[in-house]
Amino acid sequence: MVERFLEAIDLPAQIVEDDREAPDFVIQHEGRAIGVEVTELYIQDGASRSPMQANERAARDIVLAAWTEFMAVSDKPYLVTVNFRDQLPRKLNRAAVARKIAGLVLEMSPEVWQSASWPDPHMDWDPLMDAVLAIRVTGVPSEALWSTTGGGWVAKASAEVLQARIDAKAPRLPRYRNRVDEVWLLIVADGSTPSQFFDPPTAEDARSVVSPFDQTWFFGRSRRRAVRLTGRGVQEPAGDPMQPTEAR
Numbered sequence: 001m002v003e004r005f006l007e008a009i010d011l012p013a014q015i016v017e018d019d020r021e022a023p024d025f026v027i028q029h030e031g032r033a034i035g036v037e038v039t040e041l042y043i044q045d046g047a048s049r050s051p052m053q054a055n056e057r058a059a060r061d062i063v064l065a066a067w068t069e070f071m072a073v074s075d076k077p078y079l080v081t082v083n084f085r086d087q088l089p090r091k092l093n094r095a096a097v098a099r100k101i102a103g104l105v106l107e108m109s110p111e112v113w114q115s116a117s118w119p120d121p122h123m124d125w126d127p128l129m130d131a132v133l134a135i136r137v138t139g140v141p142s143e144a145l146w147s148t149t150g151g152g153w154v155a156k157a158s159a160e161v162l163q164a165r166i167d168a169k170a171p172r173l174p175r176y177r178n179r180v181d182e183v184w185l186l187i188v189a190d191g192s193t194p195s196q197f198f199d200p201p202t203a204e205d206a207r208s209v210v211s212p213f214d215q216t217w218f219f220g221r222s223r224r225r226a227v228r229l230t231g232r233g234v235q236e237p238a239g240d241p242m243q244p245t246e247a248r
Helices: 002-008 051-071 094-108 127-131 159-177 203-208
Strands: 014-017 025-029 032-040 078-084 115-118 132-139 145-149 182-189 215-220 225-229
Touching (some): 002 025, 002 182, 002 215, 002 225, 032 159, 051 078, 078 094, 094 115, 094 127, 094 132, 127 132
Parallel strands (some): 032 182, 078 145, 182 215
Antiparallel strands (some): 014 025, 025 032, 078 132, 215 225
16 A cells, blocks of 8 residues: 555655554655654544445455365355345355355356356255355466455545544654654555555645644555545644554
């Protein structure tokens, strides 16, 4: 994310540390050590993980388990996409669903550059598949890829949404100051999953946030769109009284 961000703003900087927690990264630019703290935006982001984000994580876990089950009996490379329902059942037996997906892929077994899909009128419905809308399998010569797919609405990266992420990170800033010359905050909307579909902030929203960081940026990774947030009337927090809950 940081590398793509630096490319987007055309900043000739080098990442010199990427395995630390205070802050997440350090880059070198014109002789200055700049700390970059990274936080991601999620729809319904807040003190607890958003339901959409949790659903996506569960779906990825199921597909990974299905791939593991499949690889135990076959090494054929396939492109497999699994379309899950917007909300998975609360007491879903994930292991059973993963086994069912693996079995369906084995049953389809398309040839190279041929595709097969589920549901199929010749296949019986299984109650375990209440979590899944569709599966598509394409045979490929190599480089298998199993992934999830889905849709969602695009949210607005409003000043209120951005300010919440800034406020969650701000208490950590004083201890970062002792280690680097500057500290930037990078707010990322990855855009690869429905819970991270965000439009870039408007000019008015970008001007409206208040941030104690030396620079604060919004970065739409999928669109390679970087917007600098102005930050007015900033004051540094007094300390780091608690570790804020964050989406990373």
